[in-house]
Amino acid sequence: MIRFLLLFSRQGKLRLQKWFTAISEREKKKIIRDMTTMVLARQPRTCNFLHWKDLKIIYKRYASLYFCLAIENQENELIALEVIHRYVELLDKYFGNVCELDIIFNFEKAYFILDEFLIGGEIQETSKQIVNRAIEASDMLQETMEEYMSKPAF
Numbered sequence: 001m002i003r004f005l006l007l008f009s010r011q012g013k014l015r016l017q018k019w020f021t022a023i024s025e026r027e028k029k030k031i032i033r034d035m036t037t038m039v040l041a042r043q044p045r046t047c048n049f050l051h052w053k054d055l056k057i058i059y060k061r062y063a064s065l066y067f068c069l070a071i072e073n074q075e076n077e078l079i080a081l082e083v084i085h086r087y088v089e090l091l092d093k094y095f096g097n098v099c100e101l102d103i104i105f106n107f108e109k110a111y112f113i114l115d116e117f118l119i120g121g122e123i124q125e126t127s128k129q130i131v132n133r134a135i136e137a138s139d140m141l142q143e144t145m146e147e148y149m150s151k152p153a154f
Contacts, residue, residue, distance in 0.1 A: 002083070002121040003055060003070040004031070005114070007103060010064050012036040015103045016110055020121030035068050049077050060084045064100050087117060090131055112138065 004023075007016035014032055023031070038050060039059050050057040052070075058080040059068040067084045071077070090113050091098040095106070103110050116131045118124060125131050 001072055001075065002080070002118065003072070005070075005087075005118075006032060006035055006066075006068040008032075008036050008039075008066050008068070009100055010040070010066070012040055015065065015100065016107060016114075018111070018114055018118075020118075035070075039066055039068055048081065056080070058084065060088075062088050062098075065103065083118070083123065086126075086128070087114060089128060090117060090135075093128065093132055094135060 001020070003019075003021050005016075005018045005020075006014065008014050014036070017028075017032065019028065034052070035057065038052065038057070044061075048059055050059075054073060055070045056073060056075065056077055057068060057070055058077055059066055060081060061067075067088065069080050069084055071080050088098070091102070091110065094109065094113060095102040113131070113135060116125065116134050125134075
């Protein structure tokens with residue numbers, strides 16, 4: 001089971017966070033600070049797996065963003081790495097070569113894509129095509145609602 005997912009920049013600025021277990025705000029801030037410090041301090045050519053407390057931390061850098069995932073000790077690190085990669089592929093498909101600014105200005109869409117892919121710390125859907133269809137259907141519904149709401153009521 002996935003405990004949390006963090007996206008942060010090379011400067012340590014948090015861009016996205018998703019928690020799959022109940023944790024207090026104070027503890028979340030401490031975890032975020034610890035993760036950014038640990039991951040950013042590592043050399044570029046080192047292993048992408050860390051042990052931290054009772055969790056395994058898996059991270060991967062794409063362009064200027066670090067994707068950091070925490071899983072339980074008995075979980076497979078390579079599957080977690082594949083989860084990160086699949087999420088990046090989904091973001092790339094939607095935004096067309098995703099960058100940090102896409103996440104900053106469209107964070108609600110980034111959360112929506114994550115929710116279509118993961119629920120409750122588990123993979124909901126493995127097919128990129130099915131997730132992309134759900135995202136397209138959501139966009140179509142949003143456009144329809146905006147068009148409907150822009151028309152006068154009388």
